[in-house]
Amino acid sequence: xxxxxxxxxxDDELALLTDLYQLTMTQAYWKEGMHDTPATFSLFFRQLPxxxxxxLACGQQHAAATLSQLHFNDSAIEKLASTGRFDxxxxxxxxxxxxxxxxxxxxxxxxxxxxxxxxEVDAPIAEAQLLESLIMNLVQLETxxxxxxxxxxxxxxxxxxxxFGMRRVHGIDAAVRGVRAYKTAGLSGTSNxxxxxxxGLALNGTMAHSYILAHDDELSAFRAFARxxxxxxxxxxxxxxxxxxxxxxxxxxxxxxxxVSSIRLDSGDLGSLAKRARTLLDDAGYSAIKIIAxxxxxxxxxxxxxxxxxxxxxxxxxxxxxxxxxxPVIDMSYKLVEYAGEPRIKHSPGKTNLPGRKxxxxxxxxxxxxxxxxxxxxxxxxxxxxxLLVPTVTRGAINRxxxxxxxxxxxxxxxxxxxxxxxxxxxADGESDYPVELSDALAHLSSKV
Amino acid sequence: xxxxxxxxxxDDELALLTDLYQLTMTQAYWKEGMHDTPATFSLFFRQLPxxxxxxLACGQQHAAATLSQLHFNDSAIEKLASTGRFDxxxxxxxxxxxxxxxxxxxxxxxxxxxxxxxxEVDAPIAEAQLLESLIMNLVQLETxxxxxxxxxxxxxxxxxxxxFGMRRVHGIDAAVRGVRAYKTAGLSGTSNxxxxxxxGLALNGTMAHSYILAHDDELSAFRAFARxxxxxxxxxxxxxxxxxxxxxxxxxxxxxxxxVSSIRLDSGDLGSLAKRARTLLDDAGYSAIKIIAxxxxxxxxxxxxxxxxxxxxxxxxxxxxxxxxxxPVIDMSYKLVEYAGEPRIKHSPGKTNLPGRKxxxxxxxxxxxxxxxxxxxxxxxxxxxxxLLVPTVTRGAINRxxxxxxxxxxxxxxxxxxxxxxxxxxxADGESDYPVELSDALAHLSSKV
Numbered sequence: 093x094x095x096x097x098x099x100x101x102x103d104d105e106l107a108l109l110t111d112l113y114q115l116t117m118t119q120a121y122w123k124e125g126m127h128d129t130p131a132t133f134s135l136f137f138r139q140l141p142x143x144x145x146x147x148l149a150c151g152q153q154h155a156a157a158t159l160s161q162l163h164f165n166d167s168a169i170e171k172l173a174s175t176g177r178f179d180x181x182x183x184x185x186x187x188x189x190x191x192x193x194x195x196x197x198x199x200x201x202x203x204x205x206x207x208x209x210x211x212e213v214d215a216p217i218a219e220a221q222l223l224e225s226l227i228m229n230l231v232q233l234e235t236x237x238x239x240x241x242x243x244x245x246x247x248x249x250x251x252x253x254x255x256f257g258m259r260r261v262h263g264i265d266a267a268v269r270g271v272r273a274y275k276t277a278g279l280s281g282t283s284n285x286x287x288x289x290x291x292g293l294a295l296n297g298t299m300a301h302s303y304i305l306a307h308d309d310e311l312s313a314f315r316a317f318a319r320x321x322x323x324x325x326x327x328x329x330x331x332x333x334x335x336x337x338x339x340x341x342x343x344x345x346x347x348x349x350x351x352v353s354s355i356r357l358d359s360g361d362l363g364s365l366a367k368r369a370r371t372l373l374d375d376a377g378y379s380a381i382k383i384i385a386x387x388x389x390x391x392x393x394x395x396x397x398x399x400x401x402x403x404x405x406x407x408x409x410x411x412x413x414x415x416x417x418x419x420p421v422i423d424m425s426y427k428l429v430e431y432a433g434e435p436r437i438k439h440s441p442g443k444t445n446l447p448g449r450k451x452x453x454x455x456x457x458x459x460x461x462x463x464x465x466x467x468x469x470x471x472x473x474x475x476x477x478x479x480l481l482v483p484t485v486t487r488g489a490i491n492r493x494x495x496x497x498x499x500x501x502x503x504x505x506x507x508x509x510x511x512x513x514x515x516x517x518x519x520a521d522g523e524s525d526y527p528v529e530l531s532d533a534l535a536h537l538s539s540k541v
Numbered sequence: 542x543x544x545x546x547x548x549x550x551x552d553d554e555l556a557l558l559t560d561l562y563q564l565t566m567t568q569a570y571w572k573e574g575m576h577d578t579p580a581t582f583s584l585f586f587r588q589l590p591x592x593x594x595x596x597l598a599c600g601q602q603h604a605a606a607t608l609s610q611l612h613f614n615d616s617a618i619e620k621l622a623s624t625g626r627f628d629x630x631x632x633x634x635x636x637x638x639x640x641x642x643x644x645x646x647x648x649x650x651x652x653x654x655x656x657x658x659x660x661e662v663d664a665p666i667a668e669a670q671l672l673e674s675l676i677m678n679l680v681q682l683e684t685x686x687x688x689x690x691x692x693x694x695x696x697x698x699x700x701x702x703x704x705f706g707m708r709r710v711h712g713i714d715a716a717v718r719g720v721r722a723y724k725t726a727g728l729s730g731t732s733n734x735x736x737x738x739x740x741g742l743a744l745n746g747t748m749a750h751s752y753i754l755a756h757d758d759e760l761s762a763f764r765a766f767a768r769x770x771x772x773x774x775x776x777x778x779x780x781x782x783x784x785x786x787x788x789x790x791x792x793x794x795x796x797x798x799x800x801v802s803s804i805r806l807d808s809g810d811l812g813s814l815a816k817r818a819r820t821l822l823d824d825a826g827y828s829a830i831k832i833i834a835x836x837x838x839x840x841x842x843x844x845x846x847x848x849x850x851x852x853x854x855x856x857x858x859x860x861x862x863x864x865x866x867x868x869p870v871i872d873m874s875y876k877l878v879e880y881a882g883e884p885r886i887k888h889s890p891g892k893t894n895l896p897g898r899k900x901x902x903x904x905x906x907x908x909x910x911x912x913x914x915x916x917x918x919x920x921x922x923x924x925x926x927x928x929l930l931v932p933t934v935t936r937g938a939i940n941r942x943x944x945x946x947x948x949x950x951x952x953x954x955x956x957x958x959x960x961x962x963x964x965x966x967x968x969a970d971g972e973s974d975y976p977v978e979l980s981d982a983l984a985h986l987s988s989k990v
Contacts, residue, residue, distance in 0.1 A: 095946040097607045097939075099679070101713050101735070103549045108735040109716060111707060112746030115734065120769045126755065133751070158546045171738055177770075217755055224749075228708035229716055230548070236711070258560060259677035260870050262685070264550050265712030267558060267678055285564065286550070286557040289620055297561030300673075302582070302877035305885045306575065306666055320569045321626075415869040421709050421860050428751035436754045490546075497544040 099264065107164045108171060110225040115172065118218045119182045127218035132430040132449050135211040135231065141419035145516050145524045146203040148242045148505065149210045150273050151234025153484050153495055156195040156211060159223050159230075160485040163190055193219055195485035196470075198452070199494075201238070201276045201501030202480060203508060203516070205528045207445070208452050208467060209481065210235070210424075217431065224426050232424060233266060238273035240416035242505060243519055244409050245278035247391040249398070252280035252406040254296045256386060257414030258287065270414065276501040280406070291498055298325040298356045298384070298408075310336060314343045315350070323353040325384060328369070333360055337369045341376040354382035354405070362387065363402040370403040384408055390417070391519050435541050446534065447541040453477030462511050464527035469534050548713065556613045557620060559674040564621065567667045568631045576667035581879040581898045584660040584680065590868035594965050594973045595652040597691045597954065598659045599722050600683025602933050602944055605644040605660060608672050608679075609934040612639055642668055644934035645919075647901065648943075650687070650725045650950030651929060652957060652965070654977045656894070657901050657916060658930065659684070659873075666880065673875050681873060682715060686722035689865035691954060692840040692968055693858050694727035698847070701729035701855040703745045705835060706863030707736065719863065725950040729855070740947055747774040747805045747833070747857075759785060763792045764799070772802040774833060777818070782809055786818045790825040803831040803854070811836065812851040819852040833857055839866070840968050884990050895983065896990040902926030911960050913976035918983050 101109065121127040140147065164172070169187045172178050178186075193215020204210055210231060213220045244253045255274045258267040271287030281296035282288045288295045299317055304327065307313035314326050328336030337355060344350055355373075357365050362385045373381050385397065386408030394407050411417070427445050428436050435447030449470035455463040455477035468475045482494045496504070509517055515524040530538065550558065570576040589596065613621070618636045621627050627635075642664020653659055659680060662669045693702045704723045707716040720736030730745035731737045737744045748766055753776065756762035763775050777785025789804055804822075806814050811834045822830050834846065835857030843856050860866065876894050877885050884896030898919035904912040904926035917924045931943045945953070958966055964973040979987065 095603070095944075097603070097610070098552055099555065099607055099714075099718070100550055100552045101717055102551070103547055105735060106548065106713070108738065109707070109713060110734055111705070111732040112734050112737075112744045113732065113748055116746055116770060117748060117752045120752065120766055121755070123769055124765055129755070131751075131755065154544070154546070158548055161546070172734075175738075175744060217751075221749075221751065225708050229710065229712065232709055233712035233715075256560070258558070259674045259875075260681050260873070261678065262711035262864070262869075263678065263682040263714030263718060264555070264558060265548075265714040266682075268550050269548070269712060283560040283562065285559055285561055285621075286554060288561075289557065289624075295561045295624060297565055299562055299566060300670075302580075302666075302670065303566045303569065305877045306570070306578070306580065306880050316573055317569055320572055321565060411870050411872065415711070415864075417869055420711075420864040420866055420869045423860065424709070426708075428754045431755050495544075 104165050105168070106226060107162050108168050109229070110222070114221050114225055116177060118221055119178055121218045121221070122182050122185060128216045129432050131215065131217035131220050131428060133213045133220045133224065133426050134209045134429045134445070134450065135228065135424060135426045136207055136209045136445070137422050137424045138445070139206050139423070141422065143418045143521050144239060145518060145522070146205060146512070147235060147422060148238040148277060149198050149202045149204045149235055150200055150238035150276050150501070151269070152197045152211045152231045153200050155227050155230035156197050156484045157490045157495060159227055160191045160195060160488055160490055162223065189219070189222070190488060191215065191219055191223070192488045193485070194483060194487065196481040197484045198480045199482060199501065199504065200496045200498065201505040203512065205465065205526065208465070208528070209450050212449060212481065214449065228424060228426050232422065234269055234273040236416045236420065236422055237266070237270050237414070238277045239422070240413050240419065241274045241277035241279055242509070243391040244394060244407070244413055246509065246517060247394040247398070247519055248407055251404070254406060254408050255279055255282040255284065255410070255413070256408040257410035258284040260411045261414035266414070272498050275498040276505060278502060278506055299327050301327065301330045304330040310339050311343060314339055315347070318343060318350040318352055322351050325354045325356050326352055327356045327358060329357055329359045333357060333365050334368055334372065337372045340381070341372065341378065344378065345376070352381055354384050356384040356386060356408070358387045362404070363397050363400045366402045366404045382406065386410070388412065395519060435537060437541050446530070447537055448534070450481070450534070452480040454480055456511065460511050462513070462526070464529065466529050466531050467534060468531035469537065472531055472533055475531055553614050554617070555675060556611050557617050558678070559671070563670050563674055565626060567670055568627055570667045570670070571631050571634060577665045578881050580664065580666035580669050580877060582662045582669045582673065582875050583658045583878045583894070583899065584677065584873060584875045585656055585658045585894065586871050586873045587894070588655050588872070590871065591970050592867045593688060594967060594971070595654060596684060596871060597687040597726060598647050598651045598653045598684055599649055599687035599725050599950070600718070601646045601660045601680045602649050604676050604679035605646050605933045606939045606944060608676055609640045609644060609937055609939055611672065638668070638671070639937060640664065640668055640672070640934075641937045642934070643932060643936065645930040646933045647929045648931060648950065648953065649945045649947065650954040652961065654914065654975065657914065657977070658899050661898060661930065663898065677873060677875050681871065683718055683722040685865045685869065685871055686715070686719050686863070687726045688871070689862050689868065690723045690726035690728055691958070693843060693856070693862055695958065695966060696840040696843040696847070696968060697856055700853070703855060703857050704728055704731040704733065704859070704862070705857040706859035707733040709860045710863035715863070721947050724947045725954060727951060727955055748776045750776065750779045753779040759788050760792060763788055764796065767792060767799040767801055771800050774803045774805050775801055776805045776807060778806055778808045782806060782814050783817055783821065786821045789830070790821065790827060793827065794825070801830055803833050805833040805835060805857070807836045811853065812846050812849045815851045815853045831855065835859070837861065844968060884986055886990050895979070895987055897983070897986055899930070899983070901929040903929055905960065909960050911962070911975070913978065915978050915980050916983060917980035918986065921980055921982055924980055
């Protein structure tokens with residue numbers, strides 16, 4: 093076998109991570125002398141997945157900034173030439189190309205609703221087209237994961253939620269950038285070392301069943317691990333959960349120098365086991381030892397455990413969150429909405445969209461509670477509310493002063509969510525009654541086009 | 542904002558892409574002098590998702606080979622030191638560590654069933670633990686995507702299926718390595734330039750609605766694109782699908798120098814529109830023009846369109862396949878099954894597994910039809926059938942002669958699938974009657990442990 097063993101994609105290979113038609117259309121525009129015509133593309137979704145009442149926009153600002161620096165290096169140009177589909181003159185133009193347009197985005201961690209742009213690109217049409225596929229891919233990943241993870245954090249309330257999912261997410265990028273989405277969404281930590289270090293989320297780790305199995309018995313495994321790691325977490329379900337709890341108590345009673353901060357339950361009826369484990373620990377005088385639960389948890393089971401009164405202090409979540417199992421995709425579109433100064437829309441059945449450059453205004457009452465949104469034309473004035481779309485990239489240059497990192501985004505989410513009506517933050521399937529309206533001018537334009 | 546704008550993960554950062562507990566457990570083993578004790582870990586799944594009757598193992602051989610080369614460079618060691626959780630002596634050991642064990646895998650593109658190992662690692666326990674999280678992440682991605690994509694190819698039969706999904710999959714790695722999985726599964730092409738070039742799958746591209754909208758009318762757009770690209774595909778549904786087809790006929794009738802190989806339908810009732818489009822094209826003398834359909838397709842809708850007799854020549858699939866929407870995760874486990882020469886298993890409720898090192902034997906009849914599998918102990922002799930697990934890595938060295946690239950894997954899949962009973966290849970939810978048994982010796986060991 094001659095296949096290379098590399099796994100990674102380097103930043104300077106990203107220009108080729110696009111759909112072929114973006115490049116063939118760009119060449120067509122270039123040949124027709126249309127490539128410099130100003131255009132606006134809008135990234136939005138038409139409807140929510142049935143199990144979401146809002147989407148947490150995440151990654152769009154980071155993607156816009158990163159992709160504003162995209163270019164085709166010599167290796168990329170050679171590879172395109174090898175396909176036989178591109179003229180030398182066009183490839184020469186492409187090799188000199190740098191993004192020269194503007195990208196407006198909502199800030200990282202903004203709750204958004206159908207037909208609200210997460211991002212709008214104002215650029216010569218060829219340039220906006222060259223960004224399309226990758227910008228969608230990047231925003232899709234973080235937005236899908238943040239929109240799921242925020243439900244975990246909301247369900248758990250004040251109790252920490254930790255990401256244990258890197259082994260079951262869709263590949264390397266999902267594992268690493270996923271942590272950025274989880275941080276934005278309000279998770280407390282991650283087991284993923286590279287993801288946590290890169291994105292500044294606390295590292296958490298317990299132990300695996302294999303460690304217990306590699307020792308002669310559970311007691312020896314617990315003693316050894318607690319000796320190496322003061323205040324550690326011990327996994328108690330390898331053989332029998334409640335016997336595991338008793339074994340934790342036994343090693344602590346026998347060796348006053350050992351300390352354990354928490355135990356982890358990873359199978360069985362977590363609610364019932366947590367209660368019985370709590371009682372065992374409390375009766376033995378270990379009330380300070382916390383209980384962490386994991387094993388196929390999602391927002392529904394977290395909410396259910398809390399409603400049952402299960403004495404669980406923190407939740408470890410993995411698979412269900414890491415692939416957003418109940419809504420693994422948000423059907424986002426990146427559509428031409430203006431060309432040469434004129435609004436445009438597509439008429440395909442069930443696939444219409446709002447024409448023209450837009451802005452979103454979000455209104456609050458005097459207590460700070462959100463009242464509703466207006467989607468307006470971008471240059472309209474006098475619309476109430478905070479304008480959500482900010483100029484993240486201007487004439488090809490990144491505006492770092494309007495960019496938020498994940499730490500700020502996380503604060504934004506934590507502040508904003510409680511200010512939405514309960515029908516927005518409810519975890520049950522269904523629709524919210526949060527009002528999202530069109531401005532009169534946009535409604536008029538929309539009916540006219 | 543000070544966040545770095547890099548998106549990629551370099552190959553030499555991958556050693557840190559692991560769960561924290563792998564590193565803390567490894568340090569514990571090292572301190573206890575257990576790190577060199579021989580162990581075997583097995584990667585398998587306990588049950589199929591309800592919408593799968595088999596899993597197409599993909600990526601395990603590539604992952605094994607790649608990860609056998611894993612090491613912690615100076616930067617990784619510094620980052621670990623900065624966490625304050627590791628002793629200098631241990632980090633020194635870790636910086637010199639190279640994988641020294643064996644990895645057995647089923648070949649790329651092997652259909653597998655519950656409890657069959659996709660991969661077994663025989664190595665000092667610390668080393669097997671250091672590979673766990675990343676090997677699971679890598680195999681998860683390609684196996685989930687291949688197991689979905691093979692259903693598309695099977696549903697479509699002789700008609701080509703093309704991947705259009707890069708914009709909606711979970712990130713960069715899913716986009717690029719996904720193409721490797723699609724190739725193995727039997728797809729004919731991809732729109733993804735980097736993925737197709739890297740993994741050797743044909744590039745396909747049509748045009749987007751934005752190209753049509755950027756022109757004054759559909760006729761001008763069609764004429765321009767067909768002039769640039771002889772034998773291209775034209776997208777006919779931007780305004781009205783059947784009028785779009787008539788416009789294709791008009792430009793070809795007006796300009797005999799233009800040629801169009803196919804039209805693409807991307808919305809509406811694809812079966813009915815395909816029939817009416819076929820009639821329009823045939824009546825105008827363009828029987829050679831093919832019809833490509835896309836728009837939310839999956840194996841069920843593809844099979845349905847074919848059953849209806851829809852004259853669709855090729856299918857473009859994206860979202861549903863790219864996130865494996867009906868089964869976005871396979872609940873794989875990587876479990877210690879042998880330690881210091883002794884079989885081990887975990888007893889947690891619902892989470893048991895088969896002890897010891899294993900081999901899978903797959904039997905055929907004289908016509909080549911598969912009769913059933915036996916899961917046996919690895920050193921058993923005299924079991925009928927082809928032994929599926931091959932030594933991909935031996936004493937840390939890659940055996941390139943037993944490795945298949947995606948091209949060979951694709952041939953294996955195409956050859957193998959028709960040899961399974963129809964209850965395995967059926968696309969309906971349900972269970973197959975394909976017999977997977979334990980050898981007497983493994984059954985005996987399993988009941989004893």
